[in-house]
Amino acid sequence: MAYDFGSQTLGIKNPFKKEGLFKAVAGVLVALLGIFTLIQVASELKADKVVGWAYVIIGFYLLISGVRHTSVGFIQLFRYFVGRSVPTSLAENKSPSEQESAKYERNALQYDAKTLYSMMMGRKNTTFTEPVGFLGRFVHSIFPKLTFLPHPLRMMAQEIAGMVINYLTGIVSFLIVFFIVTAGLAGETAALFAMPIVGTLLLLYLVISWSSAARAIQRTSQTVLKSSGGASFGVIIAASIMIPIVAGVYLDEWLIVSDNTQQIFTEASGIFNAWANLGLLTIATLVVLAAVLPLLFARMANASPQTEVSEYRENMQESVHPNEVFINIENIVLANRRYKEMPNRIYREFDPKLIEQSDGKGSFNGQLLIETQPALAEEENNSKQDNKKTILSTIGQIAFVISAIAFYYLGQNIISAIGAFDSWKLATTNSNLTFFLQALSSALFTLFAWLTFKSAAKILDAASHLFWGEMHFTSLLMHLNTEGTYTESKLSTGMSIHDSTRSENTVVRSSITPWIITTRIKTSIFATSGMKNLEQPRYIMSMAKNDQELDSIVDEIKSFLKEREAIAAITNERDLSNASQIHQINQQSRAFEPNVNVDAKLSFDEDEQAAGYLRNEAAQESVEKDANK
Incomplete structure (x- = not known):
């Protein structure tokens, strides 16, 4: 929206200063970690070019990520340019003097004139739409006042609820597979690598769902609640039961595994499992809920959905x-x-x-x-929840820094896995293979740890931005x-x-x-921050x-x-003086003449009656002429 400066400001201040400060500090820390990694490139390139270039990739990623995060924080700390045309109109503004501003805000309009008229006449509020999908209805049934929040907050609540339900679904699925494998229902061959494969797929599923939730929360301009269904729950549970059993039956018939191979896979499956990563996911889920839910409950408590006119x-x-x-x-x-x-x-x-x-x-x-x-x-913007918002922002930036550290160690573990793989290729012994599988397991652990903290940081950052940015x-x-x-x-x-x-x-x-x-x-x-700071749906x-x-x-x-006047009258002294002079002249022209026979003169009243008669006659003649035409 155009910056329309005026000496009479609207009193809108930058709401993102604290959040921007925390982001800038976190970005600087990550950038320093990237610089530290790049410093090691020269020495590593001399020793091993593959390791050296791996350090280059790790360092550049951390440096770019840190600089970008720092720049976003600085933008939030900069002056908040707010003109006299903010915030966005409810519908298309047809005021002749505001057509330039109306052009900029056209894509951010939430209502139209017909909807506003219908809301006033019907004493209703079309902002509070019905939730869509099984999950949406489930969440809104547990928290009825969630219906009376703006769409971005409702979407955030749905996404976090979906994230938790997906996590619980994944845990139940993993436990089912674990029971089937340990009970021997999956067969001997499938039992060797069922848990590592299922654990990897489960972690991928959960990390993808977390990333999807973070992207959905960041879309603050979305004004329609999307469908959140629950059909995937039954599909995942059914697949967790059927796939290990069916795979076990056919794998035992098709594959014959030697004792040596069985021993190696047994050791590998014992080395890598998803329990550690699931523990990190559990901690991350609890942290997200503990940071977001208090602010969400406080916002629901302040909702007052009146529809009176x-x-x-x-x-x-x-x-x-x-x-x-x-x-x-x-x-x-x-x-x-x-x-x-x-x-x-x-x-x-x-x-x-x-x-x-x-x-x-x-x-x-x-x-x-x-x-x-x-x-x-x-009174609405002077929130008492600033301390909770500060805690939420702090936790989000800590998660961002931890994700950067996890990425650094991921690079280290990948380098170790590459070295172990080279050693195994040179000497294909069981010990080298076990060492390679251990390095690969460590790399997978840090990979999912990095993705977990990265997704948690995005969710916390998006939620923090929503709570800081809401203005009333x-x-x-x-x-x-x-x-x-x-x-x-x-x-x-x-x-x-x-x-x-x-x-x-x-x-x-x-x-x-x-x-x-x-x-x-x-x-x-x-x-938001930037040029379109208040060019958002209202x-x-x-x-x-x-x-x-x-x-x-x-x-x-x-x-x-x-105070309306129906008769035009003289309203200034000069016109009144001129009329008085004309009246005096008329009086003198009708001066009394003594020689005239008094009986022949008409009285004043008779004179007026005669004048009225003449006017009536003239009017009658005019009407007759018009009729003859």
Whole structure:
């Protein structure tokens, strides 16, 4: 969104300073580890080129990862550029002065004018959608108030719940395979390598599910809840039972394993197993839950899903042109509701339609849907959960540093495995093979440890960014529907034959039926760092009555109608003086003449009656001429 500078700021400060500081420190530590690795390249290249180039790859990865993480942290520490056009509008903003900003925020709109009108008329909130899929319904049934959170938080809760369920499913599956193998149901051949293979597949499945959850949580702009099903649970359990048994039956028939090979595989399967990595996954799962759930529960406790509005309906008979009513409402009444003189956000333009009929009669109607400039809700943003957010950010960055250390040791173990493999190729003895399998087992352990901590760090980092970035705003949302009829009539004053000043006015008598609906809404947006810091979807969290604001609006409209003037009069001293002089001249021209027969003169009243008669005759003749034509 464009940076529209104004001396009157909206009071929005950078919410990511603490998180950025922790990220910068963690990134520097990882970058230093990468530099330390690169320093060893020269000496290792002289000894062994393969090992030397392995150190180059490890060092560059750690250095690039650390520098990138540090740069993200510094960006979060930089000045937070917030113009006067933030946050994003609820629907397309049709205000003539804000078309440039409306163009930038078009892809981040959560609602449209029809939806907002439906929400106000129906006293409902379409933000709170029904969960999709088995897992979504399961989680929302356990935590009912989760329904009343913004979509990013609901998605995060679903993904973490899915991660936990996948973990439990994997553990149950692994235990089933372990029971089948130890009970001898899988046969002798399958029992040699069933547990290492199943353990590896299980760890891959869990790590992939964790990575998928982290990516889903990071997509804060996603405004639709995705389906979270539970069909995979039954498939995994069934596969855990059937595959070892079926494989054991056929492998015993097809493969004949020698005693020497059986001894080697027995030692290898004892060396590598998934229990250690599953233990790390268990610890990581508990840490994620302990860091995220307190903040999530606190956010659910603060949810107040009100859907109330204030409305005003009345029929008024006033001598005013309908267009003047619309102009007064738009240019005065609603302009008085601006926050820090920011233009109101117009979601449905006030396009009054006058339908003229015969004999000076007609009807009119017009609609308007506006939102005042959202103001930062200080009481909502001054959260008491900053300490918990700080702990969450700290744990996330610690997990990031641990994942970097695990990657460093992964490189070391891969180098050791390569050396053991070379030794085995030179001398294919059982001891060299066992040594190679041990090195490979260590490499697999550190590989899954690295992936585990990396995924946990991503999940914690994404959750931390969500909680730090949520901002709350409050604003007035108003819908006005005005309908009615009008009749034109003429009002003339100063029509006496002796009057020198005359005023003729066309008076419009209007029957106005306004229907005004207002509500004080609280909205939530998830800010980010960078150019699109507040160009994100904004969610309506609650709609509260605001009778006092509505009464103030109605009073201003009625005050305008009462102060209307139907008769044009002289309003300045110079015109009044000129009219007085003309009146004096007329008086002198009708001066009394004593020689005239008094009986022949008409009285003042008779004079006026005669003038009225003449005017009526002239009007009658005009009507007859029009009829003859």
